[in-house]
Structure formats: C-alpha cells, structure tokens
Amino acid sequence: MMRISPLLRGGWLSGRLAAWALVSFFTVAGARADQAAVATPAARTAAAQILALNARWGVEVVAVRLAAASRMVDFRYRVTDPEKARPLFGRKTKSELLDQASGRKLTVASTAKTGPLRSSNDPIAGRTYFMFFGNPGLVKAGSAVSVSIGEFTAANLVVE
Numbered sequence: 001m002m003r004i005s006p007l008l009r010g011g012w013l014s015g016r017l018a019a020w021a022l023v024s025f026f027t028v029a030g031a032r033a034d035q036a037a038v039a040t041p042a043a044r045t046a047a048a049q050i051l052a053l054n055a056r057w058g059v060e061v062v063a064v065r066l067a068a069a070s071r072m073v074d075f076r077y078r079v080t081d082p083e084k085a086r087p088l089f090g091r092k093t094k095s096e097l098l099d100q101a102s103g104r105k106l107t108v109a110s111t112a113k114t115g116p117l118r119s120s121n122d123p124i125a126g127r128t129y130f131m132f133f134g135n136p137g138l139v140k141a142g143s144a145v146s147v148s149i150g151e152f153t154a155a156n157l158v159v160e
Helices: 006-010 012-037 041-057 082-089
Strands: 059-067 072-079 095-099 105-107 128-134 144-149 152-158
Touching (some): 041 059, 059 082
Antiparallel strands (some): 059 072, 095 105, 095 144
8 A cells, every 4th residue: 555645644734835836827827828929020010911902902821731632722811802803703704823932833733623723703702712733843841832814912821
C-alpha cells in the first residue's frame, strides 16, 4: 500500500497547486489576448485590403489552396453584394493567378467536357464560388500570389 504525505492528504499542498495552476492559466491566457490585440503592419494592410475588396467588388477571399496533388490552385471567394460582384462572373472575363516570386501567370484550367473550371452563373449573396488555375508545379504552399479577374485584383494572398 502506498503512503501519501499528510500535507497532500490534508489538502494544503493540493490547494496551493490548484491556485497556482489557475493563476498561471489566466496569466498566460491574458498575455495571449494582449498579443492578439496588437496588430502588425502586415495584418493591418491585409485587413484594409479585405475591406476594400468587399466595398468595391462585394466579395471576400475565403482561401487559396493547392488541389489535385498540387496540379491546381483553388481560389475561393464569397459574394457579399451580388450587384457589385457581377463583373467577376462574365464568361469572357479574363482570370489570372500571378506567382509573385517568379512573375509567371497561370490561367483558369479548362477541360473539353466542362469548359473553364470557374463559376459563371449569376452571383448570389452569401454563396462561396471557386476558380481552379492550372499549376505546372510553380506555386507551392506558402507562395505569395495575386488573383486578377478582369479589373478585380486580390494581391499578396498566401497559398495554403
């Protein structure tokens, strides 16, 4: 049979440990909240770009990800104002993804049966839309890219 120290059994030490753990937890949690509240210049620039895209084009960028074993780049965006976003959905509107490191442009992938892999129906508020750009191995996770759809440009996006 294992013997327990009278200090532990009586609760004196365990009470002190619990109090220390709570103080440590709230101190660390408070520090994290303070750190999150301080925005870096890059974060402020990204936030300004998000607001500007939403105000001008009625869209917000959801994600830029690698897809299809990294052979495509998946660009997702959500429509917040269908009237402002309508120019992005034109079938003849040219779409490009610019790899900022190399300066090379990728185009929307197109197949014989389905045509261009992008949304071209009328935009609906709250719905998320996609575009797939063909990637010959140029864009990697962590790459900085810009997406242009006609006059619309979303710059400095990081690929997931």
